[in-house]
Amino acid sequence: MTGTPSPAALRALSDLLGPKGFTTDPDIMSPWLTDWRGKYRGAAAAMLSPADSDETAALVKICAEYGLPLVPQGGNSGMVGGATPDASGAQLLVSMRRMNRVREIDTGAQLAVVEAGVILENFHAAALAHGLRFPLTLGGKGSATIGGLVSTNAGGTQVLRHGTMRGLVAGVEAVLPDGSLFNGLAALKKDNRGYDLRQLFCGAEGTLGIVTAATLQLVPAATARRTAWVGIASPDAALQLLRRLDAALGRALEGFEIMPQSCIESVLRNIPQTRAPLDAKTPWHLLIELAGEDEEPLDEALRAGLAAALDAKLIDDAVVAQNERESEEFWRIRDSISEAERANGPALQHDISVPVDLMPAFIAENPHRLVAEFPGARAMSFGHLGDGNVHHHVKPPPDVDAVQWLAANGEAVSRLVYRHVLELGGSISAEHGIGQMKRDLLAELDSPARLAALRGIKAGLDPRGLFNPGKLIA
Amino acid sequence: MTGTPSPAALRALSDLLGPKGFTTDPDIMSPWLTDWRGKYRGAAAAMLSPADSDETAALVKICAEYGLPLVPQGGNSGMVGGATPDASGAQLLVSMRRMNRVREIDTGAQLAVVEAGVILENFHAAALAHGLRFPLTLGGKGSATIGGLVSTNAGGTQVLRHGTMRGLVAGVEAVLPDGSLFNGLAALKKDNRGYDLRQLFCGAEGTLGIVTAATLQLVPAATARRTAWVGIASPDAALQLLRRLDAALGRALEGFEIMPQSCIESVLRNIPQTRAPLDAKTPWHLLIELAGEDEEPLDEALRAGLAAALDAKLIDDAVVAQNERESEEFWRIRDSISEAERANGPALQHDISVPVDLMPAFIAENPHRLVAEFPGARAMSFGHLGDGNVHHHVKPPPDVDAVQWLAANGEAVSRLVYRHVLELGGSISAEHGIGQMKRDLLAELDSPARLAALRGIKAGLDPRGLFNPGKLIA
Numbered sequence: 001m002t003g004t005p006s007p008a009a010l011r012a013l014s015d016l017l018g019p020k021g022f023t024t025d026p027d028i029m030s031p032w033l034t035d036w037r038g039k040y041r042g043a044a045a046a047m048l049s050p051a052d053s054d055e056t057a058a059l060v061k062i063c064a065e066y067g068l069p070l071v072p073q074g075g076n077s078g079m080v081g082g083a084t085p086d087a088s089g090a091q092l093l094v095s096m097r098r099m100n101r102v103r104e105i106d107t108g109a110q111l112a113v114v115e116a117g118v119i120l121e122n123f124h125a126a127a128l129a130h131g132l133r134f135p136l137t138l139g140g141k142g143s144a145t146i147g148g149l150v151s152t153n154a155g156g157t158q159v160l161r162h163g164t165m166r167g168l169v170a171g172v173e174a175v176l177p178d179g180s181l182f183n184g185l186a187a188l189k190k191d192n193r194g195y196d197l198r199q200l201f202c203g204a205e206g207t208l209g210i211v212t213a214a215t216l217q218l219v220p221a222a223t224a225r226r227t228a229w230v231g232i233a234s235p236d237a238a239l240q241l242l243r244r245l246d247a248a249l250g251r252a253l254e255g256f257e258i259m260p261q262s263c264i265e266s267v268l269r270n271i272p273q274t275r276a277p278l279d280a281k282t283p284w285h286l287l288i289e290l291a292g293e294d295e296e297p298l299d300e301a302l303r304a305g306l307a308a309a310l311d312a313k314l315i316d317d318a319v320v321a322q323n324e325r326e327s328e329e330f331w332r333i334r335d336s337i338s339e340a341e342r343a344n345g346p347a348l349q350h351d352i353s354v355p356v357d358l359m360p361a362f363i364a365e366n367p368h369r370l371v372a373e374f375p376g377a378r379a380m381s382f383g384h385l386g387d388g389n390v391h392h393h394v395k396p397p398p399d400v401d402a403v404q405w406l407a408a409n410g411e412a413v414s415r416l417v418y419r420h421v422l423e424l425g426g427s428i429s430a431e432h433g434i435g436q437m438k439r440d441l442l443a444e445l446d447s448p449a450r451l452a453a454l455r456g457i458k459a460g461l462d463p464r465g466l467f468n469p470g471k472l473i474a
Numbered sequence: 475m476t477g478t479p480s481p482a483a484l485r486a487l488s489d490l491l492g493p494k495g496f497t498t499d500p501d502i503m504s505p506w507l508t509d510w511r512g513k514y515r516g517a518a519a520a521m522l523s524p525a526d527s528d529e530t531a532a533l534v535k536i537c538a539e540y541g542l543p544l545v546p547q548g549g550n551s552g553m554v555g556g557a558t559p560d561a562s563g564a565q566l567l568v569s570m571r572r573m574n575r576v577r578e579i580d581t582g583a584q585l586a587v588v589e590a591g592v593i594l595e596n597f598h599a600a601a602l603a604h605g606l607r608f609p610l611t612l613g614g615k616g617s618a619t620i621g622g623l624v625s626t627n628a629g630g631t632q633v634l635r636h637g638t639m640r641g642l643v644a645g646v647e648a649v650l651p652d653g654s655l656f657n658g659l660a661a662l663k664k665d666n667r668g669y670d671l672r673q674l675f676c677g678a679e680g681t682l683g684i685v686t687a688a689t690l691q692l693v694p695a696a697t698a699r700r701t702a703w704v705g706i707a708s709p710d711a712a713l714q715l716l717r718r719l720d721a722a723l724g725r726a727l728e729g730f731e732i733m734p735q736s737c738i739e740s741v742l743r744n745i746p747q748t749r750a751p752l753d754a755k756t757p758w759h760l761l762i763e764l765a766g767e768d769e770e771p772l773d774e775a776l777r778a779g780l781a782a783a784l785d786a787k788l789i790d791d792a793v794v795a796q797n798e799r800e801s802e803e804f805w806r807i808r809d810s811i812s813e814a815e816r817a818n819g820p821a822l823q824h825d826i827s828v829p830v831d832l833m834p835a836f837i838a839e840n841p842h843r844l845v846a847e848f849p850g851a852r853a854m855s856f857g858h859l860g861d862g863n864v865h866h867h868v869k870p871p872p873d874v875d876a877v878q879w880l881a882a883n884g885e886a887v888s889r890l891v892y893r894h895v896l897e898l899g900g901s902i903s904a905e906h907g908i909g910q911m912k913r914d915l916l917a918e919l920d921s922p923a924r925l926a927a928l929r930g931i932k933a934g935l936d937p938r939g940l941f942n943p944g945k946l947i948a
Contacts, residue, residue, distance in 0.1 A: 108717055109831045153666050164664060180923035186899025189861040190638060190827045192627050192677055192907045193916060194946050195931050197924065199673040203666055220721070243582055247694070251725065353664045357583045387663040425660025433666045442667060449654035453935060454668050460934020461927060472668050 004090045005045045009066040013048060013092075016058055021049045021098065032076055032093060033085065036143075040081035040436060043089035044071070049098045053173060053181055053212040056099075060210065061179030063092065069466050070094050072206035074148025075119065077140035079351075080435025082152065082205045082471050091469070094210060096147045102126045103213065110218040111170060111187050116147025116211050123216075132218040135162040147211045153203030155431040160386040161254045161291075162219070166202040171215030174201055177208070177462040185215045200457075205433055206468040208461045224295035225254075226302045227327040230309075231282030231317040235360035235385065238286055241314055242356075242386055245288070245305050252298060255289035256386035263337050263382050270340040274333055282316045286385075287334050289327075337382055338391075345402050347393040348410055352421045353430035356388035363390065366420055370394060373416060374409055389430040392417060418445055434472045443474035478564045479519045483540040487522060487566075490532055495523045495572065506550055506567060507559065510617075514555035514910060517563040518545070523572045527647060527655055527686040530573075534684065535653030537566065543940045544568050546680035548622025549593065551614035553825075554909025556626065556679045556945050565943070568684060570621045576600045577687065584692040585644060585661050590621025590685050597690075606692040609636040621685045627677035629905040634860040635728045635765070636693070640676040645689030648675050651682070651936040659689045674931075679907055680942040682935045698769035699728075700776045701801040704783075705756030705791040709834035709859065712760055715788055716830075716860055719762070719779050726772060729763035730860035737811050737856050744814040748807055756790045760859075761808050763801075811856055812865075819876050821867040822884055824891050828900035830862040837864065840894055844868060847890060848883055863904040866891060892919055908946045917948035 005013075014022040023029065024046045034041045045068075050056040063070055069091045073083040085091040099117040106112070107130050114123055120134075120141040127134045138144065138156035148154075150172065155164045162168065170187035174197075184198050201211055232238050238258050245253055261283055268274055278285075290298045299320070306318040321327040341347060354362050367379040376397025381390040394413050396405040418428045422445060434442050443451065458465075458473050479487075488496040497503065498520045508515045519542075524530040537544055543565045547557040559565040573591040580586070581604050588597055594608075594615040601608045612618065612630035622628075624646065629638045636642065644661035648671075658672050675685055706712050712732050719727055735757055742748055752759075764772045773794070780792045795801040815821060828836050841853040850871025855864040868887050870879040892902045896919060908916050917925065932939075932947050 106831065108713075109829070155664050155666075159664065166670070176923055176927055178926060180926065182923040182927065183899075183921065184924070187829050188827050188899070188901055188904075189830065190629055190633065190858075190863045190904040191901040192629075192903045192905060193901055193920065194908055194928050195674060195678060195682075196640070196676070197927055200669060200931075202670070204669060208669075239582075353662050355583070355661050356663065357580065384664075389664045425657075425662070427662055427665040427667055429666045430662075430664040431666060434668055446667065447657065449650055449656040450658070450667075450671065452652060452654065453650055453656065453671055456934035456937075457669050457674075457931055458934070460930035460932070463930075 005066065005068050005092065009062065009068060010046060012062050013046065013059060016062065017048055017050060017055060021051060021055065023047050029093065032073060032095065035081050035084045036077050037079070040084040041087070042085035042091070043087055044085045044091055044093040045089055047093045047095055049095045051098050053175070056210055056212050057175045057179055057181045059094070060175045060177070063466060064177065064179050067464065067466065068092055069469050071468055072096065072147070072151070072210045074116065074145030074151070075140065075143035077143045078148065078152060078435060079432035080437035082433055082435030082468070083148070084436070086470055096145060096210070096212070099212060105130050105132070107132065109187065112216050112218055113185055113213060114146045114216055115213045116145060118146045120144045120146065120149060127218050128221055131221050133221040134216060135219050136165060136168055146214055146216070150202055150211050150214050151204060151206050152433045155387070155389070158254055159384065160256055161251055166199065168217045169198060169202055169214055170217050172198040172201045172211060173213040174209045174211045177467055182209070185213060187215050203433065205435060205472045207458060207472050208467060220293065222291040222293065224292055224298055225327065226290045226295070226298045227321040227330050228288045228302055228306060229277035229319050229330050230286040230288060230306065230315050231278045231280045232284045232286055232315045233282060234284060235363045237314055238284060238385055239357065239360050241286070241309055244309065248305050249290060249301050252290045252292045252301065254291040255287060257287040257334050257383060258385040258390070259285045259287070259334065259337065259382045260380060261285065262380060264333065266340040266344055267333050267336050270343040271336045274336065277319055277330055277333070278317050280317045287330055341393060345395070346406055347395045348406065348413055350392040350414065350417050351430050351432045352392055352417065352426060352428060353387070353389040354421060354424040354426035356386065358424045359385060359388050359390065362420065362424060366392070366417065369416060369420060370413065374413060376400070377413065436471055439470070439472060439474050479540060479542050479566065483536065483542060484520060486536050487520065487533060490536065491522055491524060491529060495525060495529065497521050503567065506547060506569065509555050509558045510551050511553070514558040515561070516559035516565070517561055518559050518565055518567040519563055521567045521569055523569045525572050527649070530684055530686050531649045531653055531655045533568070534649045534651070537940060538651065538653050541938065541940065542566055543943050545942050546570065546621070546625070546684045548590065548619030548625070549614065549617035551617045552622065552626060552909060553906035554911035556907055556909030556942070557622070558910070560944055570619060570684070570686070573686060579604045579606070581606065583661065586690050586692055587659055587687060588620045588690055589687045590619060592620045594618045594620065594623060601692050602695055605695050607695045608690060609693050610639060610642055620688055620690070624676055624685050624688050625678060625680050626907045629861070629863070632728055633858065634730055635725055640673065642691045643672060643676055643688055644691050646672040646675045646685060647687040648683045648685045651941050656683070659687060661689050677907065679909060679946045681932060681946050682941060694767065696765040697767055698765070698772055699801065700764045700769070700772045701795040701804050702762045702776055702780060703751035703793050703804050704760040704762060704780065704789050705752045705754045706758050706760055706789045707756060708758060709837045711788055712758060712859055713831065713834050715760070715783055718783065722779050723764060723775050726764045726766050726775065728765040729761060731761040731808050731857060732859040732864070733759045733761070733808065733811065733856045734854060735759065736854060738807065740814040740818055741807050741810050744817040745810045748810065751793055751804055751807070752791050754791045761804055815867060819869065820880055821869045822880065822887055824866040824888065825904050825906045826866055826891065826895045826900060826902060827861070827863040827904035828895060828898040830860065832898045833859060833862050833864065836894065836898060840866070840891065843890060843894060844887065848887060850874070851887065910945055913944070913946060913948050
């Protein structure tokens with residue numbers, strides 16, 4: 001019984017939300033109906049922008065009454081079309097961007113209560129003004145909102161030490177599909193009253209309700225960092241180094257990124273004003289970063305760890321950035337890989353994870369599996385080795401029409417990659433979620449037991465399927 | 475359509491499980507049909523003891539086919555009757571104790587894969603044999619099993635640093651109510667494929683399926699500890715000290731227990747061979763423990779932290795245990811409080827939590843609220859201040875018949891305590907869970923939004939209500 005909203009339904013919503021919170025103007029809605037990569041384009045009967053949690057609950061009640069499907073949206077910077085409505089024009093877009101207050105920062109407990117529409121960068125600034133840091137950051141920090149980050153269980157570049165959003169969420173406030181407001185904002189270290197709803201909303205992609213606010217864990221503002229560049233023979237040796245540094249440096253280790261030599265060459269070739277940190281052309285490179293409160297002990301620990309690894313012949317060469325500018329130069333190489341690779345022509349990209357220990361085996365073996373079935377195809381992995389999460393690119397053979405080859409083989413190539421990942425107990429979506437992009441893939445490849453459980457949870461909490469229909473669950 | 479199992483159903487189960495895995499012998503079943511505190515007594519049509527995950531899945535399939543209700547059980551050392559069947563004799567007791575293998579210990583990744591029936595103490599020993607430690611322990615470690623600890627999201631004495639079971643579970647294998655086996659054992663640091671089933675099984679009390687194994691996080695075996703006893707004026711000052719030490723000592727802080735002077739006096743009076751660590755009779759006492767790999771830095775950090783607190787007049791007095799024997803003596807006082815209090819006569823006990831910052835206010839205010847409604851009633855809190863979790867005892871006025879007073883007022887007193895806890899955003903079950911003991915209390919006091927969500931999840935995953943019926947959800 002879902003369909004285009006009746007005039008009565010739209011009037012009820014308009015009356016509730018007023019001119020600031022309700023629009024059907026195509027010009028205003030347009031930028032929010034396409035995902036930022038331009039892959040998905042949708043339509044909406046109206047865009048609803050509630051001012052607070054009570055308005056959000058009230059609008060959900062109206063939608064429940066009239067049977068109207070909703071698509072919650074934050075900064076619209078997701079990677080899998082999870083916040084883009086379908087093309088029917090029957091769905092309502094619920095923008096959480098007006099709910100942009102940092103309600104509270106408790107410096108003693110190092111906790112903040114933040115509304116769904118707060119932009120990550122603004123929250124960083126608010127925490128810093130209290131001498132604190134929210135230790136999750138990513139490329140889209142200028143647009144991504146707290147509600148979207150919770151709902152997609154966002155990761156980013158500091159997961160090694162601080163975990164994904166799931167590990168930083170101490171409380172959640174959300175409107176459930178029946179329009180009731182669940183207040184789970186109190187940060188309880190111990191709470192055994194049955195199923196943990198807070199955790200369930202992390203990564204639910206708006207399919208179980210709308211997150212209106214979250215209580216987030218803060219850490220002391222890091223005042224020092226130390227960055228090193230390391231040349232190394234293999235991902236296997238890199239994993240050994242990770243284990244050593246992990247044991248020696250404890251929680252200071254904040255970044256551990258791996259890149260093949262071909263990536264570095266591609267960056268040096270395609271990105272102006274970059275230079276190789278090391279002269280040696282080792283098969284693999286690592287960017288390692290430590291963060292803490294004092295520079296000196298960090299520096300000592302890093303140098304001692306690398307010296308021991310050199311002595312043990314675990315690494316070939318290493319250099320520690322002498323200053324902040326050099327650190328930035330190291331990171332610029334890492335962060336330019338995607339751009340540099342684009343200049344080399346099209347590639348299939350996979351956002352995958354496996355248990356950290358199995359990542360070297362995956363990186364070593366997957367190219368062989370690919371070539372056996374797709375002669376000439378070239379696989380390349382780079383990224384967060386410490387998280388068991390790499391960006392895995394597959395490029396067409398050098399001598400064929402790339403676009404044609406990808407159109408003919410792309411799906412089969414990706415299946416081969418994903419099946420390999422699943423063999424190792426891994427995930428076909430490490431960071432970006434499922435959304436509409438991987439919905440059918442999940443239905444095809446995930447275990448029937450897990451799929452049945454996901455569908456059971458969805459049916460139990462949103463029996464009429466009004467929340468973000470067509471996303472996550474087929 | 476649940477009822478006493480038919481002979482055909484029992485035959486199918488007996489054929490599947492064989493004589494080691496199936497019994498209806500009352501003598502064998504009897505010890506497992508009463509909870510260990512003797513508060514709940516049940517009956518069972520049979521006790522099923524599967525040897526492995528596949529047998530567990532197969533027995534669940536048979537039960538699903540015949541519509542038979544199941545009660546999963548581990549070490550039978552729970553506190554809320556969560557593993558005791560009802561009195562009907564229609565339910566089947568599923569003992570997981572035969573599944574007692576530690577499948578794997580990965581020293582590099584510091585992870586173990588452990589079957590549900592492994593007893594906690596045995597797992598501690600297995601980890602230690604690899605130079606590692608599983609950092610969760612509690613009084614029932616000689617009987618509590620891994621499956622029960624996962625299903626009750628157990629806490630214990632090291633939560634301050636290492637979290638509850640939820641924080642240590644990196645993977646779960648479970649049989650779902652339809653008899654399918656969910657294999658979520660792979661430890662993935664990043665996995666965004668929708669709802670996190672691993673987390674959902676933590677604290678589900680066997681109502682959503684049977685946990686058959688878990689992947690658990692280990693830490694290096696701690697080789698050193700340092701224990702201090704502190705005299706202090708108030709819970710408020712204790713919280714300030716916690717924040718200071720937390721900032722200065724970081725992850726070394728492993729215990730932070732608070733006790734009122736009356737508790738200490740009760741222990742000294744009732745427990746032989748105990749002596750007060752400090753001469754001063756301050757209103758409150760703290761037991762503080764640090765753990766790490768080297769003794770010297772721990773000792774220095776603890777002494778420096780306490781000296782600074784003395785200088786700031788935040789604490790009245792402090793003593794650091796000189797050796798392991800003194801540490802044990804300090805802990806013996808803390809661990810004897812319950813026993814000593816029992817000697818003082820009956821009391822109502824509450825297992826509650828509030829946000830850590832609000833605990834001093836709760837401890838200070840609750841006695842006043844109680845006395846206003848129940849003149850002469852005496853409230854006393856002690857326990858894990860660092861976790862926002864105390865044991866809150868209420869004793870009858872000194873001049874009345876205690877048993878009679880408790881019978882007449884007990885329920886109303888507990889309601890007052892729980893309502894106060896909920897006002898502060900706290901939990902009516904911090905550690906022990908809901909089971910059958912607090913099932914109706916939860917239904918009465920929790921928010922309608924949260925209750926509806928719990929019921930939705932239960933209905934979605936176990937639509938016929940065959941898994942641990944009558945527990946957790948009314």
